[in-house]
Amino acid sequence: MMQVLPIPSGATTPESPSLGKLIVLTGPSGVGKGTLMQKLLQLHPELYYSVSATTRSPRPGEINGQNYYFITRSQFEKLVAQGEFLEWAEFAGNYYGTPRAAVLEQIQSGKLVILEIELEGARQIRASYPNALSIFILPPSFSELEKRIRGRGQDSQEAIARRLNRAQEEIEAAAEFDLQIVNDDFETALNQIEAVLFG
Numbered sequence: 001m002m003q004v005l006p007i008p009s010g011a012t013t014p015e016s017p018s019l020g021k022l023i024v025l026t027g028p029s030g031v032g033k034g035t036l037m038q039k040l041l042q043l044h045p046e047l048y049y050s051v052s053a054t055t056r057s058p059r060p061g062e063i064n065g066q067n068y069y070f071i072t073r074s075q076f077e078k079l080v081a082q083g084e085f086l087e088w089a090e091f092a093g094n095y096y097g098t099p100r101a102a103v104l105e106q107i108q109s110g111k112l113v114i115l116e117i118e119l120e121g122a123r124q125i126r127a128s129y130p131n132a133l134s135i136f137i138l139p140p141s142f143s144e145l146e147k148r149i150r151g152r153g154q155d156s157q158e159a160i161a162r163r164l165n166r167a168q169e170e171i172e173a174a175a176e177f178d179l180q181i182v183n184d185d186f187e188t189a190l191n192q193i194e195a196v197l198f199g
């Protein structure tokens with residue numbers, strides 16, 4: 001039976017001298033979460049980025065275990081049944097989930113752990129771990145969001161349509177989260193996230 005540990009608030013106690021903190025980065029597909037994350041990891045290698053599992057097919061250049069753990073739907077469903085995900089959701093026709101054990105282990109060892117996840121998963125984390133800090137990334141406009149998803153050039157027309165259909169609902173949920181940051185000028189958005197994480 002897996003032990004489900006509480007996510008610490010970031011405060012330390014004598015029993016747990018170096019507990020870390022959980023950060024959630026969410027926002028609509030194509031807003032720039034992944035690009036912001038990559039830059040944050042380059043600048044702050046002490047951050048721990050949780051590699052998710054997904055049933056989506058790899059995009060060109062994506063590496064199993066680095067970008068995602070690419071698994072089948074039946075493997076994913078088995079892991080759900082075993083309680084192996086901290087959160088999981090179906091998004092645009094595929095499953096995505098955060099492996100529980102690795103995240104909790106990193107937090108216990110004092111790391112700042114970042115999850116880059118969609119709205120439903122972010123809501124699950126907020127409900128289960130209210131001490132987690134959640135940041136919602138907004139596009140400067142819907143047309144710019146569409147331009148970015150299309151410009152990325154890595155999804156089929158159908159996948160793009162699904163993602164854009166979902167995006168409006170996601171944007172309307174922005175106020176549920178602790179902070180809202182508009183990713184218009186990339187450096188400005190990056191600096192705002194850094195200011196929140198590192199003061």
Ligand SMILES: Nc1ncnc2c1ncn2[C@@H]1O[C@H](COP(=O)(O)OP(=O)(O)OP(=O)(O)O)[C@@H](O)[C@H]1O
Pocket residue numbers: 027028029030031032033034035036148149151152183184185186187
């Ligand atoms: N501030 C910005 N200005 C212009 N383009 C940007 C900006 N930030 C990111 N982009 C571009 O937007 C596209 C989508 O970015 P990215 O893949 O990081 O989005 P995402 O939110 O991670 O999407 P998904 O949730 O689908 O993985 C990329 O081509 C990226 O280079």
Ligand SMILES: Nc1nc2c(ncn2[C@@H]2O[C@H](COP(=O)(O)O)[C@@H](O)[C@H]2O)c(=O)[nH]1
Pocket residue numbers: 027028029033052053056087088089091096097098099116117118119120121122
């Ligand atoms: N709920 C979760 N959402 C996740 C997870 N890993 C990634 N994501 C989000 O899914 C969409 C689509 O991602 P893409 O790589 O197919 O473009 C995007 O919003 C990601 O942030 C996860 O573990 N759980």
